[in-house]
Amino acid sequence: MNLPRFFRNEMRHSTREALYGYGFVFIWVIGFAVFTLAPLAQTFYYSLNQVTVSATEIHLDSVKWANYTRALFTDPNFIELLVGYIIQTLISVPIIIIFSMVIALFLNLGFKFKGLFRTIFFLPVVITSGPVIAELTSQGATSAPGIAQSAAVTEFLMQLPRYLRNPVEYLLTSFILILWFSGVQILIYLASLQKIDKNIYEAAAIDGASPWEAFWKITLPSLSTTTLINAIYTIITLSHFSENKVIKYVSGQTYAVDGGIGYASAMSFIYFSVLVALLAIVYLFITMQSKKDAE
Amino acid sequence: MRSLKTLNLDAAKGFLFGSRSSYGLIFSLLLYLLLIAIGFVYLYPLLFMLVTSLKSPSDLLNPMVQWVPTELYTGNYEKAYLVLDYPNTLVSSILISVVPSLIQAIVCSLVGYGLARYRFWGKNLLFMLILATFIIPAQNTVIPQMLTYKQFGLLGSSLSLILPALVGQGYKSAIFILIFYQTFLSLPKVLEEAARLDGASDLKIFTSIALPSAAPAFIVSIIFSIVWYWNETYLTIIFLEGGVQTLPMQLAKFTQAYENMYPPGVVNIFDRLNEAIKLSGTFLNILPLLLMYFVLQKWFVESIERTGITGE
Structure with a gap:
């Protein structure tokens, strides 16, 4: 037995493996440093300064946290847009999750023209770009057909208090748009539905479980990880969408006379932290829920 | 012994309400209806876009023309x-x-x-x-x-x-x-x-x-x-x-x-x-x-x- 030598060989092997591994991912690490980490740090630095860009140089005046306090306490638009974004996201996520789960359950049944319906429900993913959505929304084509324009609905909206009116109005005018963000989620649900072992359903049926019970006791718990993935994907897609009002406001402020790069950077970071907070809330909510189910 | 009549009834029931092997007519009809309805709502913005883009200026002003333009007008596309x-x-x-x-x-x-x-x-x-x-x-x-x-x-x-x-x-x-x-x-x-x-x-x-x-x-x-x-x-x-x-x-x-x-x-x-x-x-x-x-x-x-x- 030559233990040290054996050990040395083992070390060499794993070092060699690690080196090759680093070789493959090296390019990404460089890219991350140059195109993500450095600009992120720079943006944070800008957010603590008043930034003036002239033809020749970028001039920085330290203002400490003034840009942040301005966004949070002085600017009346930003907070309103931010709250609107939070409410819209919290409304949209459950709708998208439930809708895509229902459609996936339908599409998981065996019937004719299944492929056609799959094609229809995935179509929006291919064509959703900011300008296209902006055009369709401005022509009123994204509201639930015939609902948002009718006089009774307008009358009803007027009766609601302001904090309720905005979300309800959003729901009515952008109903189809919300559904349009479900394409990828439907496919993800469909893929994980197909992975559930068919034998479990058969066993449950023999034990006398109705399809209804089987759905709540078998299907839903098996989908909990998928639901989490879908919820996170949904939040991120909605938050990065270029027609998102907060994003539009921030990019508008970047070039505004009274705004500027420093102020826009501060708002970007506030927005980013809200996004992370939303992700954390939804993550905790879904994992707690599925834990409860498991008990 | 089951009579032919009950067998037929079973078959009819199975056909309408579904059996172990198929969904049955009523369920299938409901499923298709629902999917077509949702599919229509889903595609509504696209249909609206396609129809509107083919309307001539006079069709646009005419409130009678909703879904079927009076002529196929390509001027908008030009x-x-x-x-x-x-x-x-x-x-x-x-x-x-x-x-x-x-x-x-x-x-x-x-x-x-x-x-x-x-x-x-x-x-x-x-x-x-x-x-x-x-x-x-x-x-x-x-x-x-x-x-x-x-x-x-x-x-x-x-x-x-x-x-x-x-x-x-x-x-x-x-x-x-x-x-x-x-x-x-x-x-x-x-x-x-x-x-x-x-x-x-x-x-x-x-x-x-x-x-x-x-x-x-x-x-x-x-x-x-x-x-x-x-x-x-x-x-x-x-x-x-x-x-x-x-x-x-x-x-x-x-x-x-x-x-x-x-x-x-x-x-x-x-x-x-x-x-x-x-x-x-x-x-x-x-x-x-x-x-x-x-x-x-x-x-x-x-x-x-x-x-x-x-x-x-």
Whole structure:
């Protein structure tokens, strides 16, 4: 037995493996440093300064946290847009999750023209770009057909208090748009539905479980990880969408006379932290829920 | 003994309400009805766009004409075609989406392979950073990038989108890294070991064994990447404005471009900008993607199964 030598060989092997591994991912690490980490740090630095860009140089005046306090306490638009974004996201996520789960359950049944319906429900993913959505929304084509324009609905909206009116109005005018963000989620649900072992359903049926019970006791718990993935994907897609009002406001402020790069950077970071907070809330909510189910 | 009558009744019941082996007529009818209704609502914006874009100015003003235009009017498309500068913007849109997508797929396959096949320190950290790139909003990094590009005179050039893709920081690259990671993870290790015994180098194993097996992942990554790059306007407007002009960028300033071409005070009333012309422009904008979608639809709708990205 030559233990040290054996050990040395083992070390060499794993070092060699690690080196090759680093070789493959090296390019990404460089890219991350140059195109993500450095600009992120720079943006944070800008957010603590008043930034003036002239033809020749970028001039920085330290203002400490003034840009942040301005966004949070002085600017009346930003907070309103931010709250609107939070409410819209919290409304949209459950709708998208439930809708895509229902459609996936339908599409998981065996019937004719299944492929056609799959094609229809995935179509929006291919064509959703900011300008296209902006055009369709401005022509009123994204509201639930015939609902948002009718006089009774307008009358009803007027009766609601302001904090309720905005979300309800959003729901009515952008109903189809919300559904349009479900394409990828439907496919993800469909893929994980197909992975559930068919034998479990058969066993449950023999034990006398109705399809209804089987759905709540078998299907839903098996989908909990998928639901989490879908919820996170949904939040991120909605938050990065270029027609998102907060994003539009921030990019508008970047070039505004009274705004500027420093102020826009501060708002970007506030927005980013809200996004992370939303992700954390939804993550905790879904994992707690599925834990409860498991008990 | 069961009489023929009850048997018939059973069969009828089964036909209407379903049995063990089929859903039954009523259930099937309900299912189709529901799916068609949802499908209609889902496609409503597209139908609305298509119908409106074919309406002549007089049809637009006529409240009787809702869904069926009195004539097939192509004048809107002719105008939108000119305003969008279609041939030029189409070519640059194709270039701007295809080139970064191809580069992105190659780089992401390298990174995905490294993560799937090698053990090394810091892998979890790397995964977290990759996830972070997916979460960080573009506006948190875009301003310094833009200023740097400006310094090097790259603003308006397609390089401003190609360079990040070249180092794995392309648009939504985290998803593609994950797709390749999953694909390479499911590749049997035996193949690799056999090749290694034959004296193949790591790079050789990657190019001759791993890459051919990842063909579906490549197709899925490239087509999704093309679609997402095509539809991306936040970055393209910041990086390319003043230089390369893509279709969605041109659509975003359609009104302005239209009024440059047909000044509002000068042209007669039928040549003024109306919603039909705008929607024609929108339709021309998504037409190439629609064509691509219908040709490659199997790859789109089966993508997630084929690449096994949901694999736990």
